[in-house]
Amino acid sequence: MTLNEWEKENSKLxxxxxxxxxxxxxxxxxxxxxxxxxxxxxxxxxxxxxxxxVIGIALKIKLQRHLAKKAGAK
Incomplete structure (x- = not known):
């Protein structure tokens, strides 16, 4: 996943x-x-x-996992 794709997904989430x-x-x-x-x-x-x-909690979990992907890639 490129940085641009990651940022778009982050913004969407x-x-x-x-x-x-x-x-x-x-x-x-x-x-x-x-x-x-x-x-x-x-x-x-x-x-x-x-x-x-429930939707808010699920989206927050998904957002935290998405943020961890960037932190793990460094």
């Missing part, structure tokens, strides 16, 4: 991770507002929050 984290926190905030207003949990939104959490 970081972007996807940031988007998943932003969507996770937006969903948590939205769920909190709904809970305050309705006094009950929206199960569909709760499952979306759980899914975004």
């Amino acid at each position: 970081k972007s996807m991770w940031v988007v998943s984290i932003m969507l996770f926190w937006f969903s948590v905030s939205f769920q909190t507002v709904l809970y305050i207003v309705d006094n009950r949990l929206n199960l569909i939104l709760t499952s979306v929050i759980g899914g975004m959490l």
Whole structure:
């Protein structure tokens, strides 16, 4: 893998991770507002929050492994 390819992949992984984290926190905030207003949990939104959490963790692990490839190549 060339340095240019590595940097493109790194940028892509970081972007996807940031988007998943932003969507996770937006969903948590939205769920909190709904809970305050309705006094009950929206199960569909709760499952979306759980899914975004899993996606965020998976992307962070993938990003850390990708960063280790560059560190290991030195």
